[in-house]
Amino acid sequence: MNLSGNSPTQKAIYWGSHYLMIAAFVVFALFPLYWLLKVSVTPNDILYTEGVRMWPSRTTWENYTFVLTQSNFPHYFMNSVIVAGTTAIVTTMVAAVTGYSFSRFAFRGKVIIVALMLITQMFPLVMLIAPIFKILAPLGLTDSLTGLIIVYTAFNVPFATFLMQSFFDGIPKDLEEAAMIDGNTRFQAFRRIILPLTLPGVAATLGFVFTAAWSELLFALMLVSSDAASTFPVGLLSFVSKFSVDFGQMMAAGVLALIPACAFFLLIQRYLVQGLTAGAVKG
Amino acid sequence: MQAGKLPVARRGVISRRLSGILEPYLYVSPALVLIIAVMLMPLILGLSYAFRDIRILNPFSGGFVGMAHFQTLLTDDAFFGALANTAWWTFGSLLFQFTLGLILALLLNREFPGRRLIQALVFLPWAVPTFLSGLNWAWMFNPVVGPLPHWFTALGLMDEPFNILSDPDLAMWGPIVANIWFGIPFFAITLLAALQSIPKELYEAASIDGATTRQKFISITLPFLAPTIAITLMLRTIWIANFADLIVVMTNGGPADSTQIVASYIFTQAFRRLDFGYASAIAAVLLVLLLAYALGVIALRRAMTHADS
């Protein structure tokens, strides 16, 4: 669409303000991350004296070396990778078949299942912590990564399903019908023809779920008690308590923790827009 | 016809029609099992706690107390304060998230050099773990180590740099700003997706009909965005009302309960005072209020679309 006027001056004014606003958004989005980075490389002794300077007079990697070599952080990090990675993969698989059935079949009870999934998005999750603990404890799934994976998968399946459904909606039914006539069962047609065509959707869903699972704090805090099964958000909080708030180290750990989530997100955000364009938000 | 005598070909034991009926349920069963086991059953269990005395440190608790928690709730000033704060927190965050998200989506809907990179950068806050952004924003509001109070003073908004998080009148703005920062990308992504699905021919037709930019926005863009806006606003309202992480991390409800919302109040009751019965009662009330809100919005929308047609 043509939002700008037609004369060169109008155009210049339009694009000038366009870029100005874009710049404002970029600064707003990135400045807090910049500040995080700044604190993480500021030496402890000048953390407070130079607290409000835009860039410290000296910088150091000490905080990073400490976090990586002296703390449990690498261990927490690995736990998080396992939990977020597995959750992302399992959720995407479950969401793919469910989203496919929402997209392709009309069946009794479908409306109820969709409504159920929507309603789960309204729960105050805080309320579920104690009951979930009570259900998982006898199964030996508290204080375990498996337990966290199951809980995160269930929490993320509804949104992931709607996201996957919107991608399937964008693929003509004719394709799997052709594949069925060519000699596939419906499930084979789904796996061999339809799924490969929704790889962007799979990527978007993987990334979305990974990011969500990577960040989760509340359940990780409440369901896990031992250091062995702690994920990094819990570990990060432990910096607050254990080391009388060593902010430099905490921020360094934070920056490290940001890397995988951001990397994943940068890769998938394009597909996310694509997937929603296909109709995810039509409800 | 001789069809009755023709041989009938079959594969498998289950008839084609039966397997056709069963197939969709097979596909949804893993999701259904997970949701029922990990969300629905705990919800019902949680609701039952609302009628029981469940205090973790009290070995004699566990009994049935009927409506006692709800009666306490009626006289609990902290709860009603939290309810008012929830409205303030939710709509304050939502207004800015939505407005700024819409502007950002409109800006990104035009082709310009570097658009892809810019899009990735401005969407980045969504990927930042919420508690990390909470800690970081708390840090930035602190006059000793954060730049914001100094900027506010320079702009004349403050007489001298101080931490708004410790001022009961202003503290809520802290988590709200952090929430806006975190939530803009969500609206920008969904609205951008909706914008990109508007057929370009419509704008061309409107141009030929002599519509101005503003008229095109009002007569094409907004009506096309309306369904997306309605559904995302509704879902987001509920989500934000339930979203306690930022408040717990940044202010813990303080100072003097000035930032306590219902969701963080539940958290406080459950995990600081370890009174799960009372916490569940509050959660049940919140769930009912949110459901009522959602149904109200849906009914209103239905009434409006019916009035249209």
Place this chain on the structure above:
Amino acid sequence: MASIEIANAVKSYGAVDVLHGIDLDIQDGEFIVLVGPSGCGKSTLLRMIAGLEDITSGDISIGGTIVNELQPKDRDIAMVFQSYALYPHMSVAENMSYALTLRKTAKEKITDAITNVADILGLSALLERRPKALSGGQRQRVAMGRAIVRKPQAFLFDEPLSNLDARLREQMRSEIRKLHRRLGATSVYVTHDQIEAMTMADRIVAMHDGIIQQVGTPIEIYDRPANIFVASFIGSPAMTFLEGTYEIAANGNAGVRIADGALIPVLPAQGATANQAVTLGARPEHIGIVGDDKGGIPARVDLIEPMGLSTLVHVSLAGNPVKIFTLDRPDFAADSIIHITFDMEKIHVFDTKTQLRLPPQSEPHTAKTA
């Protein structure tokens, strides 16, 4: 190759019946065209043969075996879709060989089959391309090739030409016919385009509202339509209909009295009684323009449509639009009055109430399918 028998096939979605008891025998090697307006159930019937839709009741058999219980993959049929449904992530060769690969056919055999079919369809140079890089006509050919490679029991076509432009469609029509003659494969072809039906079919099955209206060769359907629906649907430009009453003169001659009082002579119709409400149907080529003194019925000229080869004259007769086909190049002014006559040997009388055609008494009784 195989015959296809459909016996009392019913399709309903809940309480809504889409197909009401279809009976149809398709001979081995026959090219059948299912034609009708959208929503008439022709595509549903085709999809039931393919196994993509369940049969609510009744039987469908292919090659003498009832296939109701078989999945599409076990029916050994090939289908060409309107959208072509080519797999976007596979090359042309992979698209065509996919079914054979699934059957674990030997590599050399697949290569031979592909080379052969690509040759027939002129696709040899395109085998490594992706569907995205093909034109509409080329995609259509690949879709055909994918079906042919398999040597199936039957070919099913679901409006395969409707996404092509007019010229290409005309070309593909004759190509598909030639292919059919060459392969001799049983084919069921669905279209809403009556020209495709007329030009391609061995037999046409005209459908409307989930019921078969008539089955017959194109010429039978054109010359002796079973009812008003078939008469109006087949033929372009379309047949003209005039409502009136049936009259029998003392000498046994018959005619239809239309609204303005004019009497159009017709052959005495089987089963028609005097004063019965009837509808007269006349194709544009069976209406002639005569000199003012030759006893024609006066009509007002609305529009002259030159079509090159012929000219179509639109006139109003007693308020009814009437189309006249002529090889002349008339130059009547609009609103001028001309005189027209109807070829009584060729025009039809329909019972207005039952919509059925009342054949002339001279015509031998034929078994009606409707």
